[in-house]
Amino acid sequence: MSQDNVSALDIARSLPGIFRRLPAITRGLYYYALKNENRELTLGTLIESNARNLGSRPAILFEDRSITWSELDGWANRIARYLQDQGLAKGDAIAISLENRPELLAVVAGAAKLGVACAMLNTSQRGKVLEHSINLIEPKMMVVGEELVEAFDGIKTDLKTAHPQPFQFLADTNTLNAFGDAPTGYANMAEQVSTFNSDAPDLSDAPKMGDTAIYLFTSGTTGLPKAAPGSHRKFIMAYGGFGLMSLAMKPEDVLYCTLPLYHGTALLVCWGSVLAGGSAIVLRRKFSASAFWDDVRYYHATTFGYVGELCRYLLNQPPSEQDRNHSLTKMIGNGLRPSIWKEFKQRFGIETVAELYASSEGNIGFSNFFNMDNTVGFSTAPYKLVKFHDGTRDPVRNEKGFMQEVAKGEPGLLIGEITKKWSFEGYTQKEATEKSILRNAFKKGDAWFNTGDVLKEIGCGHLQFVDRMGDTYRWKGENVSTTEVENIIDGSGMVEEAIVYGVEIPGTNGKAGMVTLVPHSNGREFDVNSLFAYLRDNLPAYAVPVFVRITHAIEKTGTFKYRKVDIQKLGYSLRDGEEVYAWLPGTDGYTLLSPELVSEIDSGGVRF
Incomplete structure (x- = not known):
C-alpha cells in the first residue's frame, strides 16, 4: 500500500491503543452524541465541574501566571455578575478584542454562565473589515484589550450600540491584581469586576446546550467576513470527540496553544480538549518557532494545537540534539501535509497526530481517531x-x-x-x-x-x-476571501479592475494571495506602494496580497467572466508588457520581480 492509503491492517494495528483508551472513548461517545439542546450542559457547567473536582489544579498557564480551576471559576462568576449588573441577559452578545491571554478565556466563561454569546474578533482586522464584523453582531458591549485600543479607536464612532457604557477596557497586565488606567470613553472592566463576589450568578433562565455561546468570523467563500454562531453543544462535542476520544486528556496533561483564540481550532478544539481532561492550557500570544521547544520544556507540555504552517516552520529550524528532549507526545489540529507528516513525527518523537477537519459554521467534521498517517480521519456524519x-x-x-x-x-x-x-x-x-x-x-x-x-x-x-476551492484560499493558517480583498482594493480609488486569487509558492503551505490589476487611468502614475500602504491599513497582514501583477487589460469570457483559472496558472511568472511585484519577507513594501528573483523564490531561497 502507498503511504497515502489506509488499510484494514492499519486499523487493526491501532486497536491496542484504542483498547487502552477505551474508558475515555466510552465517555467521549456519550458527550459527542448528546442531542438534547434543552439540557443545562454548557461551557459554564463544564468549568464548574472541573472547579469542584480539580479545583487546585492549573487551568491556565501564561507567562509566569498560573490560574487554577477554582480561580478561573470564581473569576468567571465575578464577570458574569458584572455583566448581569450592566443589564445583560441570556440572548445578548458582547464582542471580544483581546490577544491570547487569560482574560479572554475568563470573559468567555463568564459570559457563558449568563447565556451571553461572545463574538470573537480577529485581532488582525482593521478599519472597514473590523467595523463590518462588529456591526454584524450589534453587541451590547465590546471588551477591548489595551494592546488593541488603537485599532478600535479608529472605528468607534461608526459602531452600532445602544448600551450606556459599551466600551470595556482590560489593561495589558495581570488584571486580577492590577487594573491599569482606562482611556477616555472606556470603562475599566477589571476594576469593576473586582467589586463583585465569586459565587455563581442567580439566574431565572439558565443557558442550555443549544444556546449560542460564541460567534466565530469566517471569510466563507465570498464577500466580507461572516459571523458563524456556535452553540454550547459545539464545546460539548469537542469535549467528547477530541478531548476524550482522540486525545484521552487527563488532569496531568498540558496543552500548549499558540493559535489565536478567535479561531475555532484554538477555542473549541484545544480548549474543549483541555476542559475534557481537567488539564491545563498554556497560552502564548503569537507562535515563535525559535521559542517553541523551550516553552514546551518549561511548561512540561504533553500536547499542542497546530495548523500545518506552524509544523513547517518548526521543521525549517536547524536540527538539534534537543529535538526530542521534551514531554510532547500528542498534537491536535489541521492542515498537516502528507509531505511532512512522517518527518515531523519522527524528528520530534510525536506519537499521536489527531488531525481533524471541520469548519466554524459547518455541520460535518472528521477526526483521525485511529491515529493513521496522512488523513483527516473519518466521520459519522452523512x-x-x-x-x-x-x-x-x-x-x-x-x-x-x-x-x-x-x-x-x-x-x-x-x-x-x-x-x-x-x-x-x-x-x-x-x-x-x-x-x-x-x-x-x-x-x-x-x-x-x-x-x-x-x-x-x-x-x-x-x-x-x-x-x-472557489473564492477562498488559505495562507498563514487563515482563510482569505478573494471577494473581500477585491472589495477593499476597489475602495482604494487606484485601480479600474482587480482580480484576487491564491498561488502556490514552493516550500510553503496553502496559497499566497495575488492580485492582477489594471491601474486607474486618471492621469496619475500608479504607485504600487501607495496601494500597499492602503491595504495594510484595511486588511489583516495575512490577507494583503503577496504578489501584484500590473497589466493593461484582464481577459474575460464571452459572458464577461474573468478567466480566473488561466490567470491563476500564470502565478507570479513574468511576461512581456506586465510588471510583477512581491512583498518579500522582512520588507515594508512591494519589490519588482526580476527573472533572477523569480528563480530564487521557485527554488525556496526566499522564506515566506
Missing part, C-alpha cells in the same frame, strides 16, 4: 464527495439536475447532508447561509452543506485533504 467545476466550488449536475459522486480515490467536493441530527447552524446572515446550502442534490427536497473543500478517500472511510 457526506459525499462529488464532481465539481475546476476553479470553482460549484458541483457538476447531470442532465437530470442531480450531482455525481467521484470514483473512489478521486478528489471530490465535500458536501455534508443537512438533517435534524446533523443540523447546519450557518451564519447570522440568512442569505449567506442559503448560499452555502445545495438543494435537490440527489433527490427532490434534500439539502447539503457545501464545504468548498476538495478531499479524497484513501481507504476504510478515511479522507485526505486536497485543496480549498
Whole structure:
C-alpha cells in the first residue's frame, strides 16, 4: 500500500491503543452524541465541574501566571455578575478584542454562565473589515484589550450600540491584581469586576446546550467576513470527540496553544480538549518557532494545537540534539501535509497526530481517531464527495439536475447532508447561509452543506485533504476571501479592475494571495506602494496580497467572466508588457520581480 492509503491492517494495528483508551472513548461517545439542546450542559457547567473536582489544579498557564480551576471559576462568576449588573441577559452578545491571554478565556466563561454569546474578533482586522464584523453582531458591549485600543479607536464612532457604557477596557497586565488606567470613553472592566463576589450568578433562565455561546468570523467563500454562531453543544462535542476520544486528556496533561483564540481550532478544539481532561492550557500570544521547544520544556507540555504552517516552520529550524528532549507526545489540529507528516513525527518523537477537519459554521467534521498517517480521519456524519467545476466550488449536475459522486480515490467536493441530527447552524446572515446550502442534490427536497473543500478517500472511510476551492484560499493558517480583498482594493480609488486569487509558492503551505490589476487611468502614475500602504491599513497582514501583477487589460469570457483559472496558472511568472511585484519577507513594501528573483523564490531561497 502507498503511504497515502489506509488499510484494514492499519486499523487493526491501532486497536491496542484504542483498547487502552477505551474508558475515555466510552465517555467521549456519550458527550459527542448528546442531542438534547434543552439540557443545562454548557461551557459554564463544564468549568464548574472541573472547579469542584480539580479545583487546585492549573487551568491556565501564561507567562509566569498560573490560574487554577477554582480561580478561573470564581473569576468567571465575578464577570458574569458584572455583566448581569450592566443589564445583560441570556440572548445578548458582547464582542471580544483581546490577544491570547487569560482574560479572554475568563470573559468567555463568564459570559457563558449568563447565556451571553461572545463574538470573537480577529485581532488582525482593521478599519472597514473590523467595523463590518462588529456591526454584524450589534453587541451590547465590546471588551477591548489595551494592546488593541488603537485599532478600535479608529472605528468607534461608526459602531452600532445602544448600551450606556459599551466600551470595556482590560489593561495589558495581570488584571486580577492590577487594573491599569482606562482611556477616555472606556470603562475599566477589571476594576469593576473586582467589586463583585465569586459565587455563581442567580439566574431565572439558565443557558442550555443549544444556546449560542460564541460567534466565530469566517471569510466563507465570498464577500466580507461572516459571523458563524456556535452553540454550547459545539464545546460539548469537542469535549467528547477530541478531548476524550482522540486525545484521552487527563488532569496531568498540558496543552500548549499558540493559535489565536478567535479561531475555532484554538477555542473549541484545544480548549474543549483541555476542559475534557481537567488539564491545563498554556497560552502564548503569537507562535515563535525559535521559542517553541523551550516553552514546551518549561511548561512540561504533553500536547499542542497546530495548523500545518506552524509544523513547517518548526521543521525549517536547524536540527538539534534537543529535538526530542521534551514531554510532547500528542498534537491536535489541521492542515498537516502528507509531505511532512512522517518527518515531523519522527524528528520530534510525536506519537499521536489527531488531525481533524471541520469548519466554524459547518455541520460535518472528521477526526483521525485511529491515529493513521496522512488523513483527516473519518466521520459519522452523512457526506459525499462529488464532481465539481475546476476553479470553482460549484458541483457538476447531470442532465437530470442531480450531482455525481467521484470514483473512489478521486478528489471530490465535500458536501455534508443537512438533517435534524446533523443540523447546519450557518451564519447570522440568512442569505449567506442559503448560499452555502445545495438543494435537490440527489433527490427532490434534500439539502447539503457545501464545504468548498476538495478531499479524497484513501481507504476504510478515511479522507485526505486536497485543496480549498472557489473564492477562498488559505495562507498563514487563515482563510482569505478573494471577494473581500477585491472589495477593499476597489475602495482604494487606484485601480479600474482587480482580480484576487491564491498561488502556490514552493516550500510553503496553502496559497499566497495575488492580485492582477489594471491601474486607474486618471492621469496619475500608479504607485504600487501607495496601494500597499492602503491595504495594510484595511486588511489583516495575512490577507494583503503577496504578489501584484500590473497589466493593461484582464481577459474575460464571452459572458464577461474573468478567466480566473488561466490567470491563476500564470502565478507570479513574468511576461512581456506586465510588471510583477512581491512583498518579500522582512520588507515594508512591494519589490519588482526580476527573472533572477523569480528563480530564487521557485527554488525556496526566499522564506515566506
